[in-house]
Structure formats: structure tokens, C-alpha cells
Amino acid sequence: MNNPYLPIPVRLTKNFIETEDRLIHTFTLQFLKEEDENSFSYMPGQFVEICVFGKGEAPFGIASSPTESGFLKFSVAKVGVVTTALHAMQEGSILGVRGPMGNGSAVEKLKGKNLVIIGGGFAFTTLRSLITYILHPGHRGDFGELTVIYGARNPGLLLYKEELAEWEKRSDINLVCTIDVPCEGWNKRVGFVPTCTKEVAPCSDNTYAIVCGPPVMIKFTTPVLEELGFSPGQVFLSLENKMKCGIGMCGRCNVGGKYVCKDGPVFTKEELDRLPPEY
Amino acid sequence: MQVASLIQDAAKRLLAEGQVELVLGFSEGSLPLRSTPGFVRRPEDAVKLIWDHTCENNLAVYLLKRKSKTAIVAKGCDTRAIVTLIQENQVDRNNLYIIGVPCTGMIDRRKVEALLEGQELMAARVDHDQLTVEGKDLEKTVPLAEVLHDTCKACTCPNPVIYDELAGERVPEKPAGDFNGIEAFEAMMAGERKAYLAEELSRCIRCYACRQACPLCYCEECFVDCSTPQWIGKAARTEDNLLFQAVRVFHLAGRCADCGACERACPVGLKLSLLTRKMVKEVKDLFDYEAGLDLERKPVLTTFAVNDPQAFLVKE
């Protein structure tokens, strides 16, 4: 029997300080064994339990895309025991991962559609995975127009600055970055994500919206999408709840009868409207 | 008049006059010899309140974080907990109306169970000082005093120490503390004592009913739940169970109202009062202080006097 509690050993190859406030680091992990790398197959939107031996485990969305082989990437904020230990970790250290877990971003369903990807703060991690996947030459033709709206409190808190710069140059993606309040040296948009979404006003015809961000951003963005004509079935949201097992057994991440770990983390708004607001 | 009717009258009046929004008392339970906490908000529901020898819970635990004007039915020990909660600024006296009830002790269901030779308790009644219990095919009558909780037997505070009105006549005060069980425990050799506690606490299932039932265990984050740093193993292992109870009891030093709520809550019947009462005795011996008896007296561990005994600071 395959033991879902046993982590796959990985090496931390890069511990990169992602944001100016130094509270978010991006970690690059590589499998110790080639067979593990080959059998680890994932899709954007999925997550893993990262295990820091001696400290425990915590779930993180995968920021890398399956189109980038040879490594896994995660961006992690320092909040608790595991993340604090992770931040302090030396490159070369051995960690574990369990996964991939969760349902992912339903990429098959998104094919042939225009996409509006809306992210806020450091919840942008799994969206990076999705965008990278879509922009891959082998996949770009499967999807229609791509609009990305990404907001952070200030420019220093935007993740993946190099990628953002590259995407900005491309013609097959409309990237809109915004910050909460004006700031010296920032000549792009200013304003919260919901307002920015309203201004960009993506067309809802044959379009899916994928939204990932802090609860307050989601709360104010979903009504804007509704105004723009997106039906609840056209809006995908990614949830976070406290998790332990990641496989639908330990009982804590449920929202109603659905487990965020096993049935999610990505749900349509239509599905969530039928569930209690316990997230 | 019956104590229960006095409680009901008071509750009805307080609710009808709008003096309080809630009366915390006892209602009839679903099993023989069990009552259950009753939350009464309408004058017409006051009839649900009861008073008898099963009203064993310390309702002061429900006062924590309550903002509205509340009345509480409180025994002597319960009022001791309330006094400490007021002293520790956890309860606002101005928001609280205490219906004090003199108490002659509560029945220990485990002692009753022991009488029944393995049979299930079907019914029970109290006549004067006698308790009659019925099993499937046996009936026994025993003096009530025999089946009271040990904490009740040793109680020195049968009358409420603080109240706004008293339901019933004061009962005779009892002589100073009886620490019989504790003295036997103290007489053990250290190794013996440890072995005894280990055996007892090997049954602990770490459900924290003791902590949750205790009005004075109100820490925002209990040390057992703390993860940075993690003070104690979370597994239900004997050594960690011991540490949990030891630290809990230490944290109650000079605060424990000696009400026995922790022991009564324990689903596996651990003799927790042995530890809490040992601490009560220590504090009394060292500082001549008993928690919650006097609202005006400063809590013992918040004061320092030059003549405080300090022998315990150094292992001699």
C-alpha cells in the first residue's frame, strides 16, 4: 500500500528573499531521487505538504509550473513554526514534500476560453504556476485571451518581479499590476484589486475568472465580476484552511461537507455559494 | 420555602424587571442524579430552575467574557471562584447578580455507582439525609453524607461568601480544612508518590475537560496549546499527562477555589482534587491564605511581605 504520510526527500537548492519586507521567501526544491522526480506529476493550482524535519509540515501551493522541469518552487510567508524554520534554512538542506495534493485549477475546463486571472498579495503563487503553464509555447494556443490583474500593498511586495517584467513585454498576455497607495517610482496603476478589475472591465463572454487572494480581496472582487456579467460558475476561487493530512482524513479543513485538501482547494463560486462560509 | 422556588422567584423577578438578561442556574438533567446548566432568559422559563444534591457544576465558568448583565446561582465554592475572577478583572461585579445558595454537598455519582454492584442506576431519591438508589433489581439506602464528593465532605465554605440575595437559610459553618486524603498522599515516599500519580494519570485522555470546567483556567492560550515554544508533548503519554496536571495545578496556586469541578468533569475519574487540594494546603500552610474568601484581601501571589516564608525557593 502506498503510504500517503511518507514525504519524498528533496533538497533546498535556493532560499531567495522575494519581497522587500523579507517576510516572503521563495524556495526552490529538487528531488533527491530521479524516480521521485519522474513520478511527481502535478498541475497548476495543486499544493504539497512541505515537511521540515523536526518542526512539522505545512501546506503550500506550488508556484512552479509542470512545464518547468527539474525543480519545484514555493513562496512562503513567515507565520508559524514550520515557515519560520523554513525561512532560516540553509541551501542544501534536506526537506520533504508530500503530494501533489488537491484538485488544481481545472485546466482542462479552461481550455478554449478567455481567462482573467486576478491575484492579490502573496496568494499569487499558484497563479504564477497557471500563467507560466498557459504561456508555454505548447499550451498557449489552447487558451484564448489572457488578462492578469495583480495587486500588492506596494511595489516591494510584488512577487516574481523578473517574470512580471517579461510578461509585460509579451503581446499574448495583458498584465495589469496595481499597488494600494501611490509610491515614488511607480508609474503604473494605483488602487485596490476590485477597483482595478472594474476599470479593466474584462468581457465575460466565453471567459473564466480565476481569483486568488486574501479574504477581503475576494470578498470585494467577486461582486465586481458579477457586475461584469460573470456567472458564479465562471468564477474559480482557491481556498486556504488549516490542514494536516492533506488527504481528507484528519477532519479540519472542511467547508461544509467538502474538504479543501481533497475536494479543493479550487472551487467555483457556484460550488462555494452552496457551502457554509467556514473559510 | 423550598430553595428551588426561591431561586425561581428571584430569576423571574430579575428577568421581568430587566435587571439581568440571563440567569445561570441548574435545570433537570437527562439521567438520574444529573442536573445540567440552565440558561434562562425569559421570566416564564424560571420554573425550569432546580436545586438539589446534583447541582455540582461550577457555573462561574460561564461568566468569562460575558458582556450582558447576568445573574448566577452560586454555591459557597462557586462564589469563591467568582471572587477570584473579580479580583483578576475577568468578571465585572457591576454586571453580576449573585443568587447565593447555602449548600450541604453534592452527590458523587462514582460513589453511587460503586454501591450498585455494576448495575445501571435507574432512579434515585433523597429523603432528609438519606439517599435511596435503584438498580435493575436492587435498591439501597445510604446516608447522604457517605456519597458526597470528597471536596464537599472537606468543604469549609458551605455558605456563599459573596451574594446579592441568599436563597435559603445559611447552613452551619464547618471547622477548618480537613486534609485527610492529602496527608496520606504526603506521607508517601517520593518514589511511591510518583508511581501512584503515574498510574493514575496513565488513564488521562487529554480531553481537557478538567481545564475547560475550571472557571480559573481561562488563559487565552493554555501552555499545552502553545507551539512557539512547545512546552509539552501533545501525545497522551503518562509523563506528559503528569506535566500537564502539575503545571495546571501550579498555575492554580493561591487561586483554586477548591470546588472540585475539574475532578467532576473528568470522564475517566481521575482523582484530580488530590493535586489541587495539596496545592490549596501548601498555600494555606505557607501564607495562611485561602483563595476567594475575601474580596478585599489581595490575592496571595500578587503580594509580597518581608516575612513571607521562602524556604520553598531553595532546596534545602
Place this chain on the structure above:
Amino acid sequence: MIIKKSELSSFLDKLTGQYQVLAPVKKGLEFYFQPISSGVQADLSYSNSVTAPKGILFPQSETLFNYDVQGETADMQECLDTGKKVIFGLRPCDAKSLVLLDKVFHGEKYQDPYYLSRRANTVLVGLGCGEPRGTCFCASLDGGPFGTEGLDLLLVDIGDKYVVEVVSEKGASFLTGASLPLAGKDDRAAAAKAKETAFQACTINLEGLKEKMDVNYDDPVWGFLHEKCLGCGACTYSCPTCHCFDILDEVKDSTGCRVRNWDACMFPLFTLHGSGHNPRPTGKERFRQRFMHKFKYFVDNYGAFACVGCGRCILNCPVNIDIRQVLADIKAGGDEK
């Protein structure tokens, strides 16, 4: 087949050589399922154990694996328990609870090897309930005092002996070689009579409960049902169907182990996010979760109520919250009565 009561302890003695035998053992006033080394330790004169025997297959604390991480290597040793066990004398309600736990731990996509390997290597010998307690209501939950769901063998007490009924193939092969005498006609009649006369006074009516709970998330009833709940784990930890757990590390230098412990939905920490946000912030949400999980979510996911009517939560609740009353109140709904 029959086991004479006078020969029970020698029957168990023989088993202890081949299996780890767990049976009710009296400690003080209570009974606990414990490993026995000799048949005389088992005491079947019990109504039920304080905590459920689920803990044998799903222990309150267990090590999932040990690890040694040094330099470039991570050595992990999983701790699977594959020892042969017999749970002797468990009640039909508790056996049924294991069928419910099977659904959780044997998922479509993921299987829990720890529970399942113990389950596969354990023989369940049940003991029918001639005298259900006043708090027992298994018959209202598709079970019964002589229910056999989940069992391999069922013992029926007929006075000076037990009639042994074979429920599963595993049970049949367990008895091979035990050379027990066959049950006579009279024995079988006595067993049938015992089953017939077992009277369960308590029933609860669950009709319409699920339908009600499909729509009552915002019912004011939740606002007062939870009020007296202290938020301890006495109910969940004694419950035969509760299965929530926590996973954490215990470590010493470079070696450590990953451990899982029971956890409870009644504790605030259970769902508290690292950010401080808690999706079930007060006793109300947590109390509702416990009941929703048992009587709605579990039904949605697995097609059964996650309650077997053992009554332990009723007996163990420090403030006498009675699940039978709670369910009646949920069905009635509305404001405080």
C-alpha cells in the same frame, strides 16, 4: 459453536499465544480495552468501556515514521503495526463504528495504511448486549444489541455459556483448530431467545433529521444549543466514530518521528490559521460542526450517520449535554424552547 464460561479464560489463554488479545479489563469502576496476558484478566461482565475500542486500530497517539536526516540523506522508517490482534468482547455498536471508520480511512484516492493494516490483521469477536443501557440507542441507527455489522464472530450469552455465531470468513478461519463444541439445538434456541428479549428502552427518531440539517445552518437553534458546552474533548475522545487527528513532529538531535494524535473539532486550535484567522471562531461554530459532521456531512460523503448510538458522550459529558436531546432540538429548530 459454544464457549463455556468456565472455559473462557483457558480459551483466551490459548489465543494469547498467537495473537495480541485485547479485552475489557476492569480498573476501578470502569472498563477499558487492554491487552491481556492471561484469560482471567478479561471481564465480560461489563456494559461498555469508557473509551471506545477504536483506539486499538486508531490509537490516540501513534508514530507514523521515524527519520534520521543527516547531511545529504533522509532515512525514513515507517512504523506499520502488522501484528495479529483479537479484540474480544467488543459491543456491536463499537464494531459498527469500525465500518464507518473504514469509509474514512479507505478513501477512493488515498488509503491510510496504519489503520488499514491493523484492521486487516484484527479479528473482531463481538459480545451481544443482553441488557442495553438506558443511554444506548444503537437500534435507532441501523444497528442493534445483537448487530453483526463489522464483526467476525458474535458471542451470545445464554447463561453459563456463550453461543458463538460466525459472521465472516475471517471469523470462520479464526475458529479453525479451536475445536469448540458445536451449539446444540437448545443452545441455539436460547441464543435466539436472548436476542429476542434484549430490550432497548431508548429509541430516537431520526426521520427528517438529515433533510432538516441540509437547510438549518443558520437556524437560531445553534445559538443556544452550544451555550453550556465547555469545549472539552470528553465526547469526541470517547466517541467510537470520531476520527479527527493532528500530525506533528517529535525530535531529538538529527533523529525524530512524525506522530499523529487524536484531535477534536471542539478545540479552537483545531482550525486556527497561522494568520490568526479562525473559520470556526466560537463555540457555536464548533458545536455545529460536530453535529453537522456526524449527521449531515458524513451522510453526504459516505451515506451513513457517523453515530452508532453507544451513548458514551451522554455519560461522559461534564455538563450533561445529551445527544438525544440535541438531535430533537435540531429537528424542532427555532429559538430556545
